[in-house]
Amino acid sequence: MFGFLKKSPKSEVEGSQAASEAMPAAVEAATTTARPSWGERLKAGLSRTRQQFGGGLASLFGRRKIDEDLLEELESTLLMADCGVEATQHLIDELRKRWKRDRLETADQLQEALAESLTDILLPLEQPLEVSGHSPFIIMIAGVNGSGKTTSIGKLAKHFQAQGKSVLLAAGDTFRAAAREQLQTWGERNGVTVIAQDSGDSAAVIFDAVNAAKARGIDIVLADTAGRLPTQLHLMEEIAKVKRVIGKADAGAPHEVLLVLDANIGQNALAQVKAFDASIGVTGLVLTKLDGTAKGGVVAAIARQSPKPLRFIGVGEGIDDLQPFRTREFVDAVFARSPGTGADTPAE
Numbered sequence: 184m185f186g187f188l189k190k191s192p193k194s195e196v197e198g199s200q201a202a203s204e205a206m207p208a209a210v211e212a213a214t215t216t217a218r219p220s221w222g223e224r225l226k227a228g229l230s231r232t233r234q235q236f237g238g239g240l241a242s243l244f245g246r247r248k249i250d251e252d253l254l255e256e257l258e259s260t261l262l263m264a265d266c267g268v269e270a271t272q273h274l275i276d277e278l279r280k281r282w283k284r285d286r287l288e289t290a291d292q293l294q295e296a297l298a299e300s301l302t303d304i305l306l307p308l309e310q311p312l313e314v315s316g317h318s319p320f321i322i323m324i325a326g327v328n329g330s331g332k333t334t335s336i337g338k339l340a341k342h343f344q345a346q347g348k349s350v351l352l353a354a355g356d357t358f359r360a361a362a363r364e365q366l367q368t369w370g371e372r373n374g375v376t377v378i379a380q381d382s383g384d385s386a387a388v389i390f391d392a393v394n395a396a397k398a399r400g401i402d403i404v405l406a407d408t409a410g411r412l413p414t415q416l417h418l419m420e421e422i423a424k425v426k427r428v429i430g431k432a433d434a435g436a437p438h439e440v441l442l443v444l445d446a447n448i449g450q451n452a453l454a455q456v457k458a459f460d461a462s463i464g465v466t467g468l469v470l471t472k473l474d475g476t477a478k479g480g481v482v483a484a485i486a487r488q489s490p491k492p493l494r495f496i497g498v499g500e501g502i503d504d505l506q507p508f509r510t511r512e513f514v515d516a517v518f519a520r521s522p523g524t525g526a527d528t529p530a531e
């Protein structure tokens with residue numbers, strides 16, 4: 184923890200200097216004790232999706248007989264949960280096959296078959312981020328405005344610190360002053376260096392940050408960028424330039440290009456993945472705000488239509504509410520099953 188803050192033109196913050204402004208919610212939540220486990224928070228966070236997805240199904244599954252009408256209603260329920268046409272069709276086809284092949288009779292058996300098919304769809308997305316291949320390992324963060332980039336960076340910083348890694352943050356969102364301040368607050372609270380500039384462009388800030396990380400033997404650089412819509416073509420060109428400049432500071436970098444998606448956007452996530460991928464080559468996804476939405480089925484849509492490794496999912500504003508995506512615990516939470524058993528837990 185150092186405790187220095189050079190303001191202009193560049194600032195670098197670390198350690199002990201207390202921030203006077205209000206702490207971001209995630210920082211605040213970090214100080215609370217006796218938190219429920221991640222499994223419990225995931226289940227609670229996915230409650231709206233479960234109501235749409237699992238809960239909606241539960242009312243169907245209340246019926247005894249499996250028939251074409253039931254499958255049709257199931258199809259509508261999956262579409263309403265934002266699974267998308269492709270994934271929904273695939274899941275229904277799989278269920279129809281298994282209904283006949285495995286002679287499924289009860290609705291419970293059908294639900295179990297659905298959970299298994301959903302697991303099969305999602306498993307390819309489960310590819311945890313491996314950061315040991317390069318030092319510094321440079322992670323560029325992109326996404327539309329308000330998707331959760333800056334707060335996710337704070338959470339990721341803690342995640343990597345907990346693995347014993349040193350982390351440096353690059354305040355590359357030079358459009359929104361509050362984003363820089365937010366990162367600086369994080370740095371101060373968590374003993375993490377933040378490279379920032381009061382003015383200047385994103386590429387320059389991140390270039391400096393990469394060089395600082397190399398000079399100091401830092402393990403991981405998390406580089407924030409300003410939010411932008413894929414339709415803002417000049418901004419998409421700008422972020423492509425940011426990526427090229429990172430490559431000039433360290434050949435082969437960035438080693439990960441994370442696209443942060445707000446789960447509330449549902450099917451629009453597919454278009455965002457495609458557009459950002461075309462401009463900066465997305466290598467992984469972060470899906471935030473699953474706690475505020477019934478659209479958690481979008482994970483299945485991503486798996487079928489825009490498959491990219493889903494590195495992390497977020498279910499809240501607490502510092503540890505962003506965790507690596509693990510298919511089985513996700514599916515268990517969607518169906519409110521006890522982890523690994525396939526058994527239902529009591530309905531909410």
Ligand SMILES: Nc1nc2c(ncn2[C@@H]2O[C@H](COP(=O)(O)OP(=O)(O)OP(=O)(O)O)[C@@H](O)[C@H]2O)c(=O)[nH]1
Nearest residue numbers: 328329330331332333334410471472497498499500
């Ligand atoms: N409920 C909930 N809120 C979240 C989650 N992730 C982020 N947020 C909140 O979403 C809001 C926007 O987050 P930011 O990190 O500022 O978003 P950003 O993408 O950096 O925004 P711009 O800089 O404007 O592009 C903040 O209030 C966060 O606390 C999540 O998983 N759940």
